[in-house]
Amino acid sequence: MSSLMKFEEVCKNFEQKRILNKISFEIPKGKIVAFLGQNGAGKTTTLKIASGLITADSGRITIDNVPLVSSKENVTFIPDYPFLYEELTGLEYITFTLDIFNLTYSKEQIVELIEKYDLKSEIGKKISSLSLGNKKKLSLLTTLLNSPKLLLLDEFISGIDPINMIKVKTILKEYVRQGNSILLSTHQLEVAQAFCDSIILINNGEIMRKDIEVSSILEASNLEEYFILTLTGGDDK
Numbered sequence: 001m002s003s004l005m006k007f008e009e010v011c012k013n014f015e016q017k018r019i020l021n022k023i024s025f026e027i028p029k030g031k032i033v034a035f036l037g038q039n040g041a042g043k044t045t046t047l048k049i050a051s052g053l054i055t056a057d058s059g060r061i062t063i064d065n066v067p068l069v070s071s072k073e074n075v076t077f078i079p080d081y082p083f084l085y086e087e088l089t090g091l092e093y094i095t096f097t098l099d100i101f102n103l104t105y106s107k108e109q110i111v112e113l114i115e116k117y118d119l120k121s122e123i124g125k126k127i128s129s130l131s132l133g134n135k136k137k138l139s140l141l142t143t144l145l146n147s148p149k150l151l152l153l154d155e156f157i158s159g160i161d162p163i164n165m166i167k168v169k170t171i172l173k174e175y176v177r178q179g180n181s182i183l184l185s186t187h188q189l190e191v192a193q194a195f196c197d198s199i200i201l202i203n204n205g206e207i208m209r210k211d212i213e214v215s216s217i218l219e220a221s222n223l224e225e226y227f228i229l230t231l232t233g234g235d236d237k
């Protein structure tokens, strides 16, 4: 399968401390990949580098074989607490996003999207008054208006209730079916299992395992044990 993004031997230090140590992985086209690791493992740092928000100290990052610096417009990052203009209403923020990216959507398309994201009762309210889950859905809606090839989601699922999770999952799956890709960071195995096609395990700034098929984990009898065994190197599968 062809890959969209490639990380090769990427390193990052903060204040002389090695945070990412020669990490290499690929994000295939049309797939949702979980970036799974404990707190402080280096997930957010990796996503920020992948989005171009911060730069790596060394290594190579490409999108469709083009260096990231020349193709940043193909990537969008949604942080764990999405950045939105809190003084605007949801609808004003959608209009603002369409203007910024010079996009044309009909009124009917916007209404359809608002209904799809179950935001009808919230869209006229100031963003500052919305719940975190609704802010996340609004952020996803506006981000996907511009159809990025790669979506980077940092702990996106936490704060979203089970019913909305089903909606969000449908939206994410539909988005990757169009050939786009998602890298979704999480520390929850259940999230990786429910949303993703494969898993990359990161620990202490190093990639422990990659291309783990989620279906292989589904067959494991004890998921927690599988995770611990993999992290400690006790899993030789």
Ligand SMILES: Nc1ncnc2c1ncn2[C@@H]1O[C@H](COP(=O)(O)OP(=O)(O)OP(=O)(O)O)[C@@H](O)[C@H]1O
Pocket (backbone or CB within 6 Å): 014, 015, 019, 037, 038, 039, 040, 041, 042, 043, 044, 045, 046, 187
């Ligand atoms: N700007 C910074 N300056 C110094 N150290 C930093 C900076 N950003 C992150 N770190 C450190 O880098 C390490 C990795 O942090 P990162 O936020 O990437 O981890 P994470 O896997 O996303 O964790 P979490 O699940 O808790 O969000 C941590 O030890 C963190 O303290």
